[in-house]
Amino acid sequence: MKAKTVETTYREALREALREALREDERVFLMGEDVGSYGGCFAVSLGLLEEFGPERIRDTPLSESAFVGAGIGAAIQGMRPIVEVMTVNFSLLALDQIMNNAASLLHMSGGQYDVPVVIRMTTGAGRQLAAQHSHSLEGWYAHIPGLRIVTPATLEDARGMLATALRDPDPVLIFEHGSLYNLKGKLRADAGAVDIDHAAVRRPGDDVTLIAYGGMLARTLEAAEALDAEGMSAEVVDLRTLRPLDDATIIGSVRRTHRAVVVDEGWRSGSLSAEIVARIQEQAFYDLDGPVERVCSAEVPMPYAQQLEAAALPQVDSIVAAARRTKG
Amino acid sequence: MKAKTVETTYREALREALREALREDERVFLMGEDVGSYGGCFAVSLGLLEEFGPERIRDTPLSESAFVGAGIGAAIQGMRPIVEVMTVNFSLLALDQIMNNAASLLHMSGGQYDVPVVIRMTTGAGRQLAAQHSHSLEGWYAHIPGLRIVTPATLEDARGMLATALRDPDPVLIFEHGSLYNLKGKLRADAGAVDIDHAAVRRPGDDVTLIAYGGMLARTLEAAEALDAEGMSAEVVDLRTLRPLDDATIIGSVRRTHRAVVVDEGWRSGSLSAEIVARIQEQAFYDLDGPVERVCSAEVPMPYAQQLEAAALPQVDSIVAAARRTKG
Amino acid sequence: MTADPLDLLGTMLLIRRFEERCAELYSNGQIRGFLHLYVGEEAVATGICAELTETDSVVSTYREHGHALARGVPLESLMAEMFGKVSGCSRGRGGSMHLFDRSRRFAGGNAVVAGGLPLALGLALGDAMQGRPAVTACFFGDGAMAEGEFHEVLNLAVLWRLPLLLCCENNLYAMGTAIAKEHGRTELALRAASYGATAWPVDGMDAIAVNRAAAQAVDEIRGGSGPVFLELQTYRFRAHSMYDPDRYRTKDEVARWRERDPIELLAARLRADGSLDDDALAATDARVTAQVAAAIEQAERGEEEAVAELTRFVYSESSTAAGSVR
Amino acid sequence: MTADPLDLLGTMLLIRRFEERCAELYSNGQIRGFLHLYVGEEAVATGICAELTETDSVVSTYREHGHALARGVPLESLMAEMFGKVSGCSRGRGGSMHLFDRSRRFAGGNAVVAGGLPLALGLALGDAMQGRPAVTACFFGDGAMAEGEFHEVLNLAVLWRLPLLLCCENNLYAMGTAIAKEHGRTELALRAASYGATAWPVDGMDAIAVNRAAAQAVDEIRGGSGPVFLELQTYRFRAHSMYDPDRYRTKDEVARWRERDPIELLAARLRADGSLDDDALAATDARVTAQVAAAIEQAERGEEEAVAELTRFVYSESSTAAGSVR
């Protein structure tokens, strides 16, 4: 018998996850700019103020460093804060608190101070928001020890990652891609917490492994379809969690396909794609038929003009072309 | 006939470079915390206040974001600011100004606003300063388009990189490794500006390429000596400039040696070493005898205890061991 | 010296008509990205910029059409930028939030709230160190004052007596957050004064009052006073951005403020003292409306930047790093 | 309720002797890294912490030995941490700048100036949201007040009426930068008051005055006043850190302040009112000196953390991520 499903969107799935967390644990609260009366800059928290009140749906002034730090402190003091930083672009203002407090306190204190804070932010380009509103820094954040970084790309993960993140004893950063909020689809009516330790094979294949996450997953799956039509069977791995990386799933797939393409919306040099390439060649060098290919964003502050932005981002055809190149 | 040389230190070489820049161009000034009356937190600018006065050797309050931004603005307005951020650890507080202004203004403005600012900071571990004073984030900064990142590892570069950076029309970040200030040695009396476009082969070799920079260069050269004794001839490449990377020198060497080890003080995952590995396998895959090895810092907030810090950092023996592994 | 009220009126009308058309163009998809309208706040940019000279500098925010127009950036290059055309003031790279015109020392739209303040501090420092009498005017909102950058910048500006004109556009909201939820003390001019800056509140709906305040502030700054902070009390008639459903304030509140429309206030005053009649007003309106229409036509015909140019301007053309961009 | 002056004296002496020995141990290489001494400022930590209860929290800086000792963190575990031993309060990971003791709600040394303020704000928020009557005391310096974090945190604390005791240790210098070069306005208590916080200056060399101020502040905060800011006017007798050649101030200035040594001031006062005599003072001194000596011996004998433990505590033991650290 098939499980009952409901029509929903990525945005509604995130909201439902927030609502559930707020209902089930009184230590949970949401804090950030315009999460309350405005309803969330991308309407994710719309209606929650009315349901849970201003104590638990806390509007903050423009003070990223202070309210992110406040989330860290409140977590230490026994609460389960969900801090929303409107977009990753503005999180730079809170980076000292994230790296030097959230990620370091446990170790600096010799294991005494764990920091169960969850920080949500929107990431990514594709909406012509130009240089200061289009960064994809989630892979860059994945460099920081002590953090867990997750990137929901599906309705299931949008619905389920928050609950698991809240149970995590350490800081978790959730990156929601701005282009996914309106993603529509069916979701199991009983959908809930999901694993955040493993990558997922979203599409099985034999000839090449396409590795992606977040905002790049959909176009990577499209590329896989296109490759199929050409007789190249592509396996698509959704990283889901960028730190720690699930080497087993990545390497396991590449060992079978002998070819890989990493798709990463980050700027190419020093992006997470480089780390994945490094790990593949460290762990599966002799299984590779050729170099691992990378499809990343052009190394430019994202331009506004539509054709320039499109050219700066990984696209289906550039992914397909890279996959073809792996056949040499 | 041999050129005249003088005994000097890395610190004195940096100071001489500052003094020369201040003498030769009245648009140049030095700004940062305690660069004046204190003499610089690592005594680099000692004596400059007396020589050039408080207008050009500007002590600032603890306001990293404001004075780094002020350097950016002053550069646009026609000055040639040298901004000192005491250490890279504190530069996180100025990251918005560095990424969203310094690195982005030229592109956002369609080519109108170039930003000839130079930002100096101390980086690196090794002095038991623990988690908040031991980051090596220069490789992480190298992810940002629009910046040039240089890392003097020798007296020549300590003496010569500043002048070239000041002539660069774009923002340049100079990372001085804290363990190098007392480095002693001989320097040509007429030493001056050096190229900041190319990596340098610090030691020729045939069997393996060891790639390092900054604080890791000395121990990598030591490792090369040790390998020599074992009959393994190691070539040592000093990256010098982390962005843009000099692929030609790196790849050229690996094409000859067929083996490579990247030594990077950054945390392993997502460090610059990953980008170098990715580029080597992209550009020289078929020349490689085996996987490129990486020797990086352990992924921990740097601990205080001597034995723990030492264990967290790349050491001569770990570099030697990695080189041996490349022989399979 | 203060400006001719008729010029102020013309500039405000130009800004108004420009943005009304932008809103239409946004709705039919010809302008994309984020669009933050200044409707209702025109007296601020207009009154301030009228007191600035060519050698002064201006730093703005993402809500910057008014500042750019008041500064004299040609509306053709602004409209072309809204369309993302290569003839735009930022060659199509910036869009609505990143308008730049170096020839007019318009150092652009900064879309990170308070991110323009450190930059403006530096422009003022650069002028001061080169002995120029120039002033840097930096526009920012009531919300921006809560950011640490504001604190660091004002303290440094006072400490170094820099020629900085801080124009705080207090429109009572930061997106959907009312000022009472942004600040423990909402008397923003008093807050600024506590740093040692000259600071006072100004009726931001009265273009002449703003212009007088600007004249006095610029005078003091050129006289060496160090930074001056003006709290320009105004209101945004439209939503925060085109995305904003405007749920957080009442229709009444908006209606009450609309009764103090800066354009109508000034027009009424000029009518009263006889320096303006309906024909003159209609003529001005027709003129700016036509200018905007012409700019739109030109922008529509404008060329798109070639995709091959994508990697330009990451590094300066003269830099050896220019070739490294992939 | 205020503390027994004799206890205050004992605590100050303990801090003084502890640090005098630390300085020696640093010189002969047994303590490494950075070492920031509190000598001269003991009355501040002592007077404040005496008014805190078990359920209150404390956030400190890199100049934290005094705060930790006054808070009651066992000196054995502190000295062991200075030596980097596994018996140290941070298991040897933190050293002088990162002393932690969760059982005493001592949330540690933060070595990024002003970095402890947002954390302290959160501790206070957490207590408030859970309806606890607890206060969070956050120590920071005059230099830290120039950082944006100070501004953001004080504004939020006032806005949300949080139980935060802001203890600004104004020792007139930020490293080598004199306060007049740090702040456009140097009346720090006035600056804080402008945010809407209760704030006043206190003679930080007078342990009893500090203790009285702390008692009043803690009272007000527990009564729901929201944050209180105390400007504790003090002076550091020694250099900023063991690296600092102390070039930026005159010997005279230091000598003048040394005449107001907080320990001698209090001792003199207690002698005057007959509650202390030379023998009693000598006995106390001997006691704390012996305690410190014993702690050093113990620390020297302490075990070093095994290198195999390096990757512990990056993630919690219970986390599935713990195994991922390389």
Ligand SMILES: Cc1ncc(C[n+]2csc(CCOP(=O)(O)OP(=O)(O)O)c2C)c(N)n1
């Ligand atoms: C650092 C930062 N945080 C958040 C945002 C998102 N944001 C854009 S405008 C805005 C409100 C700013 O309010 P105010 O400073 O009063 O200016 P106004 O929009 O009212 O003119 C916010 C929160 C941003 N752009 N930058």
Ligand SMILES: Cc1ncc(C[n+]2csc(CCOP(=O)(O)OP(=O)(O)O)c2C)c(N)n1
């Ligand atoms: C953000 C940051 N910038 C710079 C430093 C280097 N630094 C350490 S202490 C200090 C001076 C701090 O002065 P103050 O806040 O008055 O405290 P004090 O040392 O006088 O107790 C500086 C500049 C730092 N640790 N953090």
Ligand SMILES: [Mg+2]
């Ligand atoms: Mg506003």
Ligand SMILES: [Mg+2]
């Ligand atoms: Mg101080």
